[in-house]
Each structure stands twice: as C-alpha cells, then as structure tokens.
Amino acid sequence: GVPVNPPVPDNSGGGGLPAATDGTGAVGQTQKAAQPVRTQSEDAVVQNQQHTPLFEHKLTMDWGISDTYYDRRQLQLSGFLALDAIFLGNINLGETKSHQVMADLDTRYGLTDRISVDVDVPYIYRHSNFIVGGAGGAANTVSDASANSSDIGDVNFGLYYEILKETNSLPDLVGSLRVKAPTGSSPFGIKLQQVDADNTNLVAPTKLPTGTGFWNITAGLSVLKTYDPVVLFGSVSYTYNIARSFSDISSVIGQTEPATVKIGDVVQFGGGVALAFSDKDSASISYTMALEPESQTKAPGGTYSKVPGSETTAAALTFGLNHVVNKHLTINGSVSVGLTPDTPNFVIGVRFPYTF
Structure with a gap:
C-alpha cells in the first residue's frame, strides 16, 4: 500500500504553474503531470485542426487530394421594361458547373519543441462547363462549352509558434504566419471567345x-483545449493581399487593358468540436466564415475604383473523420458544405499525414 515513488512537491509559481520547464527534477515532473494526456485520436485532431506538426515530432509529410464542386445559375436579361411592367428583349438562363481537383504535399518540420515550419506545393486540375440559353435566337434552346486546365497552384510557406502549451487549466495556443506566392497561372488577361456561332450569348475562357x-x-491564431474525450478548437486569421500590376486584365479578344489590382483583405474565423470515440478514431464538426471586401483596380496614372459585386461572404460547415493507422500514419477525411452563394457547393477531401 506504500507508493514506490513518493509524490513530487508542487514547486509552482503563481497560478499553480510550474516555475521551470526544463523537464528534469521535481519541477519538470510537476509540469508533465499538469499537462493533459491525449489519446492518439486526440493527437490527430490537434495536428489536423491547427495545421501544424506535433511539435515533439521532427518531420511530417502530409499528402492530400480534394475535389471542389461549384454550380451556379444566373438569370440573364437583355432588353428593357416597357410601361414599367412589360419586359421586351431576351431572357436566358446561364449555368456554370466546375470541378477543381487538387493534390498537394505539405512538408512540415519541427525546429524546436515550440517552432515549426512548412511548405505546401499544390497541383490543380480544373474543368468547367458553361451552359447558356439563346441558341438560334430561342430562349428555350441551350448550348454549352467546356474548358480544362492543369498546372501547379500557388505555393505557400508557413511558420508556427506554440505560444502556450496546454495544461489542465490553459489551452494550447499557436500563432502562425503564412506567405503565398503567385506560382499558379493568373486569372487576369484570359480572353473570352464565342464558342457557338448560333449563340452569341455563349462565351467561354480560352483557359x-x-x-x-x-x-x-x-x-493567424488558433486555440485548442482537450476535455477527454472532447476537443474544442477555434481560429482567427487576417490575410493581406499585396496589390500587383498586370499588363492586361481585359477579357475581350483584341483589347489590352493594363491596370493595378488590389483584392480585398480577408478576415476569417471559425471553431468546432471533435469527439474521440476510441483511442484511434475521432469525428469533428466545424464552422468557418471568411469576409472579403470589394476589390479595386487602377489604370496607369489613375486612382483606385471599386469593382462592383466583388465583395464576398463565404461560410462553410465541415464534417471530419480521423483514423490513426499506427504511430506514424493517420488518415483524415472531410466533407465541407457551402452555406452561402460565394462558397463552393461542397469540398470532399482526404489527407494522409505521415510522421517520421
């Protein structure tokens, strides 16, 4: 009935926290005891939601693939109102269906027990189908056109710092700084061309x-707290988009329009909860919203003017499942459903982080 190891005295400082964190002697043992013990599935949630490696690991290779689907319909009116009640002209229904398949490799490396870096390299395949009425001058006759492209996407780099390590009373707090480079093909200067000679309403991009x-x-700043078997998490971030000059932003064939473009800076926030229903499996649900003000353009020597209709509000609800295969490999699946017109209809993805 006598413990083999006597209890360690509490050498804590103010607030009951350990006075030192060197991991040796009584003080280090006290801090270790104060940190909640996570299951493997809870560790997978931490790694997935904070988008960082577990800081005690040195190298993580995270490969993933996702399919983003977008379907939008738009009523097109070409004409005028007569007597404020009768519309004279053409009424057409336009529809755009788009799939974007992205495969990326995110390589993460833990420099210390609090600092890690990563680089994410995506490769993107896009397919869009454009459907517009008005073929042959009849509003009920439609024609369509398709476009495909595949190329590297925008490569991004990240630096993470663990501000607070989770204890029984404090959450895990991680700050991050990410930089994204315009390595993918730009959307500016892509020309629209008439695809169907019988339908002047149908124009599609060349790529x-x-x-x-x-x-x-x-x-960004993310927070996470474990209440076994529940994990609560949340995040907030601010994205500053740097203005850039383009030699041509026009979509009209034969027309060149140089301009400087400044898209709106994005504020994003969200949160969710994960439930570990076994040592290796967990499920999560989260909500994310991103707010972006109107974009602006400026002709050479001119002043900025807003782009009408460019303000967006994107919100999504995401459901996830995590399975720990072994101490090295985890499988993370997710389904995200768009809640606003500015959000894709759905995004389905699966990731395979492997920690060495």
Whole structure:
C-alpha cells in the first residue's frame, strides 16, 4: 500500500504553474503531470485542426487530394421594361458547373519543441462547363462549352509558434504566419471567345487559372483545449493581399487593358468540436466564415475604383473523420458544405499525414 515513488512537491509559481520547464527534477515532473494526456485520436485532431506538426515530432509529410464542386445559375436579361411592367428583349438562363481537383504535399518540420515550419506545393486540375440559353435566337434552346486546365497552384510557406502549451487549466495556443506566392497561372488577361456561332450569348475562357495572381501574407491564431474525450478548437486569421500590376486584365479578344489590382483583405474565423470515440478514431464538426471586401483596380496614372459585386461572404460547415493507422500514419477525411452563394457547393477531401 506504500507508493514506490513518493509524490513530487508542487514547486509552482503563481497560478499553480510550474516555475521551470526544463523537464528534469521535481519541477519538470510537476509540469508533465499538469499537462493533459491525449489519446492518439486526440493527437490527430490537434495536428489536423491547427495545421501544424506535433511539435515533439521532427518531420511530417502530409499528402492530400480534394475535389471542389461549384454550380451556379444566373438569370440573364437583355432588353428593357416597357410601361414599367412589360419586359421586351431576351431572357436566358446561364449555368456554370466546375470541378477543381487538387493534390498537394505539405512538408512540415519541427525546429524546436515550440517552432515549426512548412511548405505546401499544390497541383490543380480544373474543368468547367458553361451552359447558356439563346441558341438560334430561342430562349428555350441551350448550348454549352467546356474548358480544362492543369498546372501547379500557388505555393505557400508557413511558420508556427506554440505560444502556450496546454495544461489542465490553459489551452494550447499557436500563432502562425503564412506567405503565398503567385506560382499558379493568373486569372487576369484570359480572353473570352464565342464558342457557338448560333449563340452569341455563349462565351467561354480560352483557359482556366490555377492561382490567384497575388502574393499574400496571413497571420493567424488558433486555440485548442482537450476535455477527454472532447476537443474544442477555434481560429482567427487576417490575410493581406499585396496589390500587383498586370499588363492586361481585359477579357475581350483584341483589347489590352493594363491596370493595378488590389483584392480585398480577408478576415476569417471559425471553431468546432471533435469527439474521440476510441483511442484511434475521432469525428469533428466545424464552422468557418471568411469576409472579403470589394476589390479595386487602377489604370496607369489613375486612382483606385471599386469593382462592383466583388465583395464576398463565404461560410462553410465541415464534417471530419480521423483514423490513426499506427504511430506514424493517420488518415483524415472531410466533407465541407457551402452555406452561402460565394462558397463552393461542397469540398470532399482526404489527407494522409505521415510522421517520421
């Protein structure tokens, strides 16, 4: 009935926290005891939600593939109102269906027990189908056109710092700084052409972009707290998009329009909860919203003017499943459902982080 190891005295400082964290002697043992013990599935949630390696690991190779589907319909009116009640002209229904398949490799390396870096390299395949009525001058006759593109996407780099390590009373707090480079093909200057000679309403791009065309910097903060078997998490971030000059932003064939473009800076926030229902399996649900103000353009020597209709509000609900295969490999699956017109209809993805 006598313990083999006597209890370690509490050498804590203010607030009951250990006075030192060197991991040796009584003080280090006290801090270790104060940190909650996570299951393997809870560790997978931490790694997936904070997008960082577990800091005690040195190298993680995270490969993933996702399919993003977008379907939008738009009523097109070409004419005028007579007597404020009767519309004279053409009424057409336009529809765009788009699939974007992205495969990426995110390589993460833990420099210390609090600092890690990563680089994410995506490759994107896009297919879009454009359907518009008005073929042969009849509103009920439609014609369509398709476009495909595949290329590298925008490569991004990240730096993570663990501000607070989770204890029984404090959450895990991680700050991040990410930089995205415009390595993908730009959407500006892509020309629209008439595809069907019998339908002047149907115009389609000659190719599809795989990048945004801009450098941006994102500063973020994520928080996570474990209440076994529940994990609560949340995050907030601010993305600054750097203005860039383009030699041509016009979509009209034979027309060149140089301009400087500044897209709106994005504020994103969200949160969710994960439930570990076994040592190796967990499920999660989260909500994310991103707010982006109107974009602006400026002709050479001119002043900025807003782009009408460019303000967006994107919100999505994401459901995830995590399975720990072994101490090295984890499988993370997710389904994201768009809640606003500015959000894709759905995104289905699966990731395979492997930790060495």
